Amino acid sequence: xxKRNGTPATNGARLTMTLDGEKVAFTRGETVYEVxxxxxxxxxxxxxDPRLEPFGGCRLCVxxxxxxxxxxxSCTTEAQPGMVVRTRSAALEVQRRILMExxxxxNRDTDVDPMHGYASQEMADLLDRYDARSGRFxxxxxxxxxxxxxxxxxxxxxENCISCYRCVxxxxxxxxxxxxxxxxxxxxxxxxxxxxxxxxxSACTFCGQCIQTCPxxxxxxxxxxxxxxxxxxxxxxxxxxxxxxxxxxxxVMTRGEKIVGVLPAMDGPANEGSLCVKGQFAFDxxxxxxxxxxxxxxxxxxxxxRPASWDEALDRAAGKLRKVVKEHGRRSVxxxxxxxxxxxxxxxxxxxxxxxxxxNHIDNCSRA
Amino acid sequence: xPQATNDELLARWKNEPAPLLPLxxxxxxxxxxxxxxxxxxxxxxxxxxxxxxxxxxTFYHHFSRDEAGLDRxxxxxxxxxxxxxxxxxxxxxxxxxxDPQPMPCPGRCxxxxxxxxxxxxxxxxxxxxxxxxxxxxxxxxxxxxxECVFAGIRNPGRAGLAGYRNxxxxxxxxxxxxxxxxxxxxxxxDASGLAGRGGAGFPTGRKxxxxxxxxxxxxxIVSNADEGEPGCxxxxxxxxxxxxGMIEGMALAAYATGAVRGFxxxxxxxxxxxxxxEGAIAEAEAAGLLGDGILGTDFAFDLRxxxxxxxxxxxEETSLLNSxxxxxxxxxxxxxxxxxxxxxxxPTVVNNxxxxxxxxxxxxxxxxxxxxxxxxxHAGTKVISLSGDIARPGNYEVPIGLPLAELxxxxxxxxxSGRTIQAVTMAGLSGGFLAGADLDVTLDEPxxxxxxxxxxxxxxxxxxxxxxxxxxxxxxxxxFAEESCGKCFPCxxxxxxxxxxxxxxxxxxxxxxxxxxxDLNQVMMKTSACGLGQAAPLLTESLIRYFPERVRxxxxxxxxxxxxxxxx
Numbered sequence: 007x008x009k010r011n012g013t014p015a016t017n018g019a020r021l022t023m024t025l026d027g028e029k030v031a032f033t034r035g036e037t038v039y040e041v042x043x044x045x046x047x048x049x050x051x052x053x054x055d056p057r058l059e060p061f062g063g064c065r066l067c068v069x070x071x072x073x074x075x076x077x078x079x080s081c082t083t084e085a086q087p088g089m090v091v092r093t094r095s096a097a098l099e100v101q102r103r104i105l106m107e108x109x110x111x112x113n114r115d116t117d118v119d120p121m122h123g124y125a126s127q128e129m130a131d132l133l134d135r136y137d138a139r140s141g142r143f144x145x146x147x148x149x150x151x152x153x154x155x156x157x158x159x160x161x162x163x164x165e166n167c168i169s170c171y172r173c174v175x176x177x178x179x180x181x182x183x184x185x186x187x188x189x190x191x192x193x194x195x196x197x198x199x200x201x202x203x204x205x206x207x208s209a210c211t212f213c214g215q216c217i218q219t220c221p222x223x224x225x226x227x228x229x230x231x232x233x234x235x236x237x238x239x240x241x242x243x244x245x246x247x248x249x250x251x252x253x254x255x256x257x258v259m260t261r262g263e264k265i266v267g268v269l270p271a272m273d274g275p276a277n278e279g280s281l282c283v284k285g286q287f288a289f290d291x292x293x294x295x296x297x298x299x300x301x302x303x304x305x306x307x308x309x310x311x312r313p314a315s316w317d318e319a320l321d322r323a324a325g326k327l328r329k330v331v332k333e334h335g336r337r338s339v340x341x342x343x344x345x346x347x348x349x350x351x352x353x354x355x356x357x358x359x360x361x362x363x364x365x366n367h368i369d370n371c372s373r374a
Numbered sequence: 375x376p377q378a379t380n381d382e383l384l385a386r387w388k389n390e391p392a393p394l395l396p397l398x399x400x401x402x403x404x405x406x407x408x409x410x411x412x413x414x415x416x417x418x419x420x421x422x423x424x425x426x427x428x429x430x431x432t433f434y435h436h437f438s439r440d441e442a443g444l445d446r447x448x449x450x451x452x453x454x455x456x457x458x459x460x461x462x463x464x465x466x467x468x469x470x471x472x473d474p475q476p477m478p479c480p481g482r483c484x485x486x487x488x489x490x491x492x493x494x495x496x497x498x499x500x501x502x503x504x505x506x507x508x509x510x511x512x513x514x515x516x517x518x519x520x521e522c523v524f525a526g527i528r529n530p531g532r533a534g535l536a537g538y539r540n541x542x543x544x545x546x547x548x549x550x551x552x553x554x555x556x557x558x559x560x561x562x563x564d565a566s567g568l569a570g571r572g573g574a575g576f577p578t579g580r581k582x583x584x585x586x587x588x589x590x591x592x593x594x595i596v597s598n599a600d601e602g603e604p605g606c607x608x609x610x611x612x613x614x615x616x617x618x619g620m621i622e623g624m625a626l627a628a629y630a631t632g633a634v635r636g637f638x639x640x641x642x643x644x645x646x647x648x649x650x651x652e653g654a655i656a657e658a659e660a661a662g663l664l665g666d667g668i669l670g671t672d673f674a675f676d677l678r679x680x681x682x683x684x685x686x687x688x689x690e691e692t693s694l695l696n697s698x699x700x701x702x703x704x705x706x707x708x709x710x711x712x713x714x715x716x717x718x719x720x721p722t723v724v725n726n727x728x729x730x731x732x733x734x735x736x737x738x739x740x741x742x743x744x745x746x747x748x749x750x751x752h753a754g755t756k757v758i759s760l761s762g763d764i765a766r767p768g769n770y771e772v773p774i775g776l777p778l779a780e781l782x783x784x785x786x787x788x789x790x791s792g793r794t795i796q797a798v799t800m801a802g803l804s805g806g807f808l809a810g811a812d813l814d815v816t817l818d819e820p821x822x823x824x825x826x827x828x829x830x831x832x833x834x835x836x837x838x839x840x841x842x843x844x845x846x847x848x849x850x851x852x853x854f855a856e857e858s859c860g861k862c863f864p865c866x867x868x869x870x871x872x873x874x875x876x877x878x879x880x881x882x883x884x885x886x887x888x889x890x891x892x893d894l895n896q897v898m899m900k901t902s903a904c905g906l907g908q909a910a911p912l913l914t915e916s917l918i919r920y921f922p923e924r925v926r927x928x929x930x931x932x933x934x935x936x937x938x939x940x941x942x
Contacts, residue, residue, distance in 0.1 A: 052863075060707070063863060101900055104893050104897045108863065108897070145874045148870075178426075187425040189429045191859055192858035192865075192870070201410055202428075
């Protein structure tokens with residue numbers, strides 16, 4: 007797989023090409039787009055996701071290559087020694103603007119709430135950059151939305167789909183689920199599951215990868231969108247998903263004291279933007295009204311749980327643990343921490359079991 | 375005979391090369407459509423994700439997902455058939471109790487209007503007069519002008535092995551494998567000037583040499599018999615009446631390049647041709663001309679027919695290769711090219727039927743002979759499929775460099791009496807129109823390209839002065855919109871927007887309309903990923919260039935749907 011931000015080879019012969027008049031080095035196998043990105047050329051793209059095989063669909067990344075009759079897609083063109091490439095010219099900018107006007111013309115909306123997902127503003131940003139909200143090329147809209155798909159996670163609003171197929175490709179290449187595909191041809195192209203059914207009846211694992219790579223908000227994060235009315239600015243906090251042992255980086259979105267959504271961290275060393283259904287969507291419990299907000303102890307007489315103060319609860323726990331250890335030995339105690347607890351709590355828990363009670367019988371439900 | 379079970383069909387095809395298409399056809403034929411149960415069985419048997427298989431099946435026009443879909447008559451509504459009363463035929467079929475469906479051009483422009491019903495192609499103008507019949511033979515060239523691929527095609531029995539051999543068939547292959555090195559074969563083809571006759575015009579000798587020199591194997595020869603361009607019906611004729619000509623050409627290509635396997639990728643719309651080709655392959659195998667130990671040497675070449683399912687883009691060679699491999703038939707990004715990364719990512723020759731059929735006569739008569747068949751400096755011949763408003767439609771093998779007017783008037787009898795020729799298409803539809811003074815071109819790429827068009831696969835449709843060029847352009851653009859694969863933005867959106875503007879939508883001033891259409895044309899030509907999107911706008915570009923008044927009327931007048939009706 008091609009990776010962005012490669013560094014030029016230092017061993018062997020130095021490979022060079024000319025990029026906007028400047029001689030630049032590259033590594034064999036790098037695409038023209040990757041070389042240009044390293045040099046901050048800001049070539050526009052819509053079908054590109056650095057984690058995926060280059061596709062060459064949106065054609066926005068076309069560049070002028072000396073000797074070629076037409077501009078070439080920089081994402082699918084491997085850099086070759088001696089290539090002379092221009093990433094910007096008056097003609098290219100006009101072509102890109104027209105392409106953006108064409109793309110805008112096929113959608114119901116050109117602007118969507120950023121809570122739709124990580125990449126959801128890509129098209130809108132490019133429309134601004136190319137001043138392409140002209141209303142030209144008006145005509146039929148493409149794509150049929152699926153309001154009938156009542157899954158709680160993924161909004162399928164294909165009237166805003168531009169057929170870049172990033173969702174299909176991320177599902178296959180990154181996630182390995184092959185739950186969705188492309189049906190029909192041309193302007194009738196539609197993202198589909200097997201036999202056009204609902205996601206829950208397909209091979210979908212609701213990892214949410216498709217949402218986060220969608221550049222238009224045709225796919226949306228329903229959990230985050232449910233919080234779009236929560237007041238306040240969205241802040242993000244980088245952390246590690248506690249649900250299992252992989253250690254996926256996430257950016258937790260909050261407004262005030264409320265978690266409003268989770269974004270995958272594209273630069274997370276363990277996950278490179280991948281998450282699973284739990285890391286992506288399972289944060290409701292944090293603010294859930296059923297969540298315990300005070301300790302409980304079991305009443306000695308009735309055997310029923312009743313609310314208690316922290317002091318009472320801790321005293322009770324300490325007393326009983328001490329008693330068990332005294333009567334049955336330290337190996338009679340076994341601690342299990344919850345995957346929904348913060349990492350700091352999990353750490354404290356194992357310190358307590360190991361150092362406090364003197365046993366290695368400590369585990370975590372996330373030890374996947 | 376009891377129907378084959380899912381397991382029996384899977385067992386039959388599973389371990390064959392390129393099994394997906396024949397397996398889909400087997401289920402389609404058995405059930406009359408592709409049921410969910412069938413697709414699930416195939417997905418499991420071939421280990422294809424079911425969502426992928428479902429999506430891929432919907433790509434093909436002729437795979438039906440509705441019960442009894444295979445039994446529905448499909449009627450050509452292409453530009454030529456539309457002029458010849460396709461709508462009348464559709465109505466007549468409906469009145470006869472059928473449920474006719476429109477289909478893109480199935481390559482019978484010389485016998486409008488064709489209907490595919492089950493496994494048969496019928497032609498006629500009404501439901502009660504539909505008949506099936508063999509492909510028409512080409513009219514004889516005037517003045518005994520020498521031909522290459524058509525030289526023996528009118529001889530009785532030519533389609534059989536005995537008839538073909540009687541005409542000197544398989545002499546080229548015999549000479550090659552018993553007396554020439556592969557390099558010597560390539561040298562002859564190279565020197566002949568033969569170039570791709572499917573439209574791209576890449577020198578055949580260079581292609582063969584690139585595959586011969588490419589590392590890795592097994593190597594493959596693919597005959598691109600997915601003749602999908604509207605107005606092109608030459609390959610059907612060649613395969614129906616001279617199948618061994620192409621097969622011998624494939625064997626020569628295999629010998630020259632070191633390939634050991636081959637496929638004929640045949641378009642769905644030629645069902646009768648499947649049997650003809652499979653019969654010819656069986657005959658050639660039995661005679662030791664295909665298979666193992668060809669002509670007593672250790673040269674081996676395994677040849678199969680694979681049938682498409684209705685998708686113009688599969689005539690694009692990388693889309694064809696994806697289709698053959700059972701993948702979604704989007705075109706691949708190039709480079710790398712098929713000569714190094716073709717079928718199964720291994721070196722592959724993809725040649726058009728006519729190109730392959732040209733190789734044996736070239737090897738027998740020599741490169742100089744072939745070069746000499748062209749006019750002036752031009753080497754060789756080209757088959758032109760001529761249709762539309764012309765006295766004698768059909769296939770003509772012309773010397774490259776022949777004046778277009780000579781073909782239209784002297785060879786083919788000119789337009790209907792009392793009419794003049796208003797415009798012709800080039801390259802089927804892909805070259806757009808030539809009209810007015812530009813009709814004085816000669817039939818060779820330099821001349822036609824100098825007018826902003828190209829000869830391509832050699833389909834020419836003729837439109838006389840009674841035809842509405844807006845309607846012709848709209849029906850032609852509808853074809854490209856229908857066939858756009860959906861991979862790249864400029865083609866997917868552009869073909870749709872051009873159709874809408876030809877239907878009367880879009881800006882209501884001529885200046886804004888022309889401005890939008892010109893921008894769409896330019897972006898499609900410059901940035902589309904493959905030839906479809908690059909060529910489709912030649913229609914609208916040439917429409918605006920040759921018929922500006924008609925465009926003005928269309929946008930401003932009653933022909934369009936804009937504003938108040940204006941006369942004149």
